[in-house]
Amino acid sequence: MGQGGEIKDGDTILKVEDIHMYFGKVAALAGVSLEVKKGEIHSIIGPNGAGKTVMMNCINGLYRPQKGNIYYKGQVINKVSPHKRAELGIGRTFQKLELYGGMTVLDNIRMGSHIHLKSGILSGSIYAGRTKQEEIKERKYIEEDIIDLLEIESIRDQVAHMLPYGLQKRVELGRALALRPEIILLDEPMAGLNLEEVEDMARFILDINEEEQWKTTCVLVEHDMGVVMDISHNILVLNFGNVITDGPPEEVGKNPEVMKAYLGEEDLYISRR
Amino acid sequence: MSRVWLPCGDYHQRYTEDQGWWQTNVIKGKMIFLLLIVFVVFPLILDEYWIGVANMVGYTALGALGVQLLIGYAGLITLGHAAFIAVGAYTSTLLILKFPWPEFILNLGLAYPISILVAAIVAGLWSVLFGLPSARVKGFYLILTTMAAQFITVDFILTQYVSKIGGRGQAFSLPPGTIKIGPWAMETDLQVYFVMITLLTLTIIMMANLLRSRVGRAWIAIRDNDIAAETLGINIIWYKLLNFFVAGFIGGIAGAFWVCNCAALSPEHFPWFLSLWLVGVILIGGAGIDGAIFGSIFMVVIMELLQMASIPLGEHYPRILFDFAFIKEMAFGLAICAFLIYEPRGLSYRWWQIKNYFNLWPFSY
Numbered sequence: 001m002g003q004g005g006e007i008k009d010g011d012t013i014l015k016v017e018d019i020h021m022y023f024g025k026v027a028a029l030a031g032v033s034l035e036v037k038k039g040e041i042h043s044i045i046g047p048n049g050a051g052k053t054v055m056m057n058c059i060n061g062l063y064r065p066q067k068g069n070i071y072y073k074g075q076v077i078n079k080v081s082p083h084k085r086a087e088l089g090i091g092r093t094f095q096k097l098e099l100y101g102g103m104t105v106l107d108n109i110r111m112g113s114h115i116h117l118k119s120g121i122l123s124g125s126i127y128a129g130r131t132k133q134e135e136i137k138e139r140k141y142i143e144e145d146i147i148d149l150l151e152i153e154s155i156r157d158q159v160a161h162m163l164p165y166g167l168q169k170r171v172e173l174g175r176a177l178a179l180r181p182e183i184i185l186l187d188e189p190m191a192g193l194n195l196e197e198v199e200d201m202a203r204f205i206l207d208i209n210e211e212e213q214w215k216t217t218c219v220l221v222e223h224d225m226g227v228v229m230d231i232s233h234n235i236l237v238l239n240f241g242n243v244i245t246d247g248p249p250e251e252v253g254k255n256p257e258v259m260k261a262y263l264g265e266e267d268l269y270i271s272r273r
Numbered sequence: 274m275s276r277v278w279l280p281c282g283d284y285h286q287r288y289t290e291d292q293g294w295w296q297t298n299v300i301k302g303k304m305i306f307l308l309l310i311v312f313v314v315f316p317l318i319l320d321e322y323w324i325g326v327a328n329m330v331g332y333t334a335l336g337a338l339g340v341q342l343l344i345g346y347a348g349l350i351t352l353g354h355a356a357f358i359a360v361g362a363y364t365s366t367l368l369i370l371k372f373p374w375p376e377f378i379l380n381l382g383l384a385y386p387i388s389i390l391v392a393a394i395v396a397g398l399w400s401v402l403f404g405l406p407s408a409r410v411k412g413f414y415l416i417l418t419t420m421a422a423q424f425i426t427v428d429f430i431l432t433q434y435v436s437k438i439g440g441r442g443q444a445f446s447l448p449p450g451t452i453k454i455g456p457w458a459m460e461t462d463l464q465v466y467f468v469m470i471t472l473l474t475l476t477i478i479m480m481a482n483l484l485r486s487r488v489g490r491a492w493i494a495i496r497d498n499d500i501a502a503e504t505l506g507i508n509i510i511w512y513k514l515l516n517f518f519v520a521g522f523i524g525g526i527a528g529a530f531w532v533c534n535c536a537a538l539s540p541e542h543f544p545w546f547l548s549l550w551l552v553g554v555i556l557i558g559g560a561g562i563d564g565a566i567f568g569s570i571f572m573v574v575i576m577e578l579l580q581m582a583s584i585p586l587g588e589h590y591p592r593i594l595f596d597f598a599f600i601k602e603m604a605f606g607l608a609i610c611a612f613l614i615y616e617p618r619g620l621s622y623r624w625w626q627i628k629n630y631f632n633l634w635p636f637s638y
Binding site for chain 2: 060061062081082083084086087091092094098099100101102103107110111112114115117118119120121123124125126127131135136139140143175179
C-alpha cells in the first residue's frame with residue numbers, strides 16, 4: 001500500500017463551497033468547503049460527530065444544506081434530487097449497511113445498474129428482444145467485471161443478509177460500482193472489518209481508483225488512520241462541523257491541531273498495524 | 274426465500290440459461306404438464322359446480338395478484354383494492370352497454386376483449402390517482418388513503434352516480450349475448466373458465482416478467498430500503514406510481530372478468546370486505562406470485578368445503594344456514610390468526626421448502 005499514483009486529470013470534479021447544515025440549533029456543518037479533483041482519493045476524517053456523514057449526505061442529496069453551494073463538474077446541484085445525482089455519476093456506499101437483505105448478491109449488484117437499463121413496464125412485461133439482450137449484457141458485465149474484481153464469485157447466489165459483515169461491505173461496494181459512477185462516496189468502508197478484510201478493501205479502493213477501466217474518484221470517510229494516511233491524496237479534517245485543515249497526508253499528519261483534536265496526544269497513528 | 278436451487282447435478286453454462294424462464298427441461302416439463310391440467314384436464318373432469326368454484330379462485334387470484342404487487346413487492350400497504358376492481362368492472366360494463374360500437378366490431382365479437390383492455394387502463398389510472406399520496410406518506414397513513422379510495426370510489430361515486438346511469442336503480446345486468454369473445458357468447462361456466470384461465474395465465478406471465486426486469490427490481494428496492502434505492506438512481510415516486518398503475522391494471526382485468534362471470538353488476542359486489550379479503554389471501558398465501566395463487570385456492574376452496582359441511586349440519590342446527598355469512602367471516606379471521614401464528618411465511622414458503630427438498634436430494638446441505 002504505497003502512495004497513490006500520479007493524478008492524471010487534475011480538474012475539479014466536485015466542489016463544496018461553504019455549506020452550513022443545522023439540525024435545530026446543532027451545527028452539523030458550519031461553513032465547510034471541499035474541493036475534489038478528478039482521479040484522486042480525498043479522505044474526510046474527524047472524531048465522532050464531526051459531520052463527516054452529514055457531509056456525504058449533503059453531497060449525495062439526502063440532506064439539503066441550509067446555506068452554501070455544491071458544484072459537480074461546474075454545475076450547482078443543490079436542488080437536484082438524489083436519484084438525479086446518481087444519474088449524474090455520484091455513487092455511494094453507507095456506513096451502516098443498506099443492502100437489500102432479502103435479495104441475492106447478484107440482484108443487489110444488478111440493482112446498481114438500474115440507470116443503465118432502459119426497459120419500462122411494457123417492454124419489461126414482455127421480456128423479449130431488447131430487454132432480454134440488455135439484461136444478459138448487464139449480467140455479463142456484472143459477472144465479469146464487478147464480481148471478478150471484488151472476488152465474490154462464490155457467494156453471488158447467496159442471500160445478502162446471511163453473509164458475514166466483511167462480505168456485505170464488499171457487495172455494497174459492488175452495487176455502487178454497478179452504477180459506473182465517476183465519483184464514489186465511501187462512508188467508512190473498513191469499519192468493523194478485520195485486518196485482512198481491511199487490506200482487501202484498501203486494495204479494491206486503489207484498484208477502482210487507478211485501473212484504466214474504472215478511474216473513479218473516491219471520497220473516503222474512514223477512521224482507520226493507517227489506511228487513510230497510506231492511500232489518500234488529500235485529507236480534509238473536520239471537528240464539530242468546522243474544517244481544521246485540508247491537504248496531503250504528510251502535512252495533515254504534522255499539523256498540531258489535528259493531532260490534538262483527533263489523533264490523540266500520545267501517538268500519531270492509532271491504527272491496527 | 275428468493276431462490277430455488279437447481280436439482281442436484283445440474284449446472285448452467287450460459288447467462289441466458291440462468292436467466293431463463295424454465296431453468297431445466299424437468300421444470301419445463303412440469304410447467305407444461307401444469308398448463309395441460311388447467312387448460313385440458315380440469316374442463317374435462319370438473320362438473321359445473323367445481324368449474325364455478327374454479328372461476329371464483331381465478332377471480333380472487335387476479336385480485337390478489339394486484340394486492341401482492343402493491344404489498345408484497347413495493348411495500349405499499351393497501352386496503353382499498355376492491356375499488357380498482359370495481360372501476361374495471363364498471364368501465365367494462367358501461368363500454369359494452371353504452372358505447373356506440375361499430376357494427377363490424379360487434380360482429381367480430383371484439384367489444385368485450387377491447388373493453389377488458391380499456392377497463393384495465395382506466396382502473397390503472399384511477400389507482401395512480403389514489404397512489405399519489407404515497408409520495409408523501411408511508412405505512413399506516415397510506416392504509417388510510419387507500420381506504421379513502423375504497424369509500425370514495427365504491428360507496429360514493431359508483432353507488433350514488435354511476436349506478437344510476439340508465440335509470441334502472443342499483444344494478445346493471447348484461448343481457449345474454451352482449452358479452453362475446455370472437456364467435457363465442459359467454460353463456461356457460463365452462464366458457465367463462467377458459468376466459469379466466471387465459472387472463473390469469475397472461476397476467477402471471479406479464480407480472481413474472483416485470484418482476485425479473487428493471488422495473489420489478491426497482492419496486493423491490495423501494496420496499497426493502499428506499500433511501501438506498503434513491504441513491505442508486507431510482508426515482509421513488511415514479512416507481513411507486515408505476516406500481517399503483519400496474520396493480521390497478523391487474524385489478525381492472527379482474528373486474529372486467531367479474532362482469533363476464535356474473536353478467537350482472539352492483540356496488541355491493543365490491544364491499545370493503547373484499548379488499549380485506551384479498552389482503553388475507555396474500556397473508557395466507559405468502560410471498561411471490563405463487564403465494565397469491567395458493568392463497569386464493571386455499572381460501573375459496575376452504576369456504577366451499579365449509580359451505581358443503583354446513584348443509585348436512587343444517588338439518589340439526591338450522592341457524593348455521595341462516596348465519597352462514599357470519600361463519601364465513603369468522604373462519605376467515607380464524608384462518609388468518611392461525612396462519613400468522615403457525616405459518617407466518619405462508620403457504621408458498623412451505624411449497625418452496627418442499628421443492629428444494631426434492632431438488633437438493635440427496636445432498637440437502
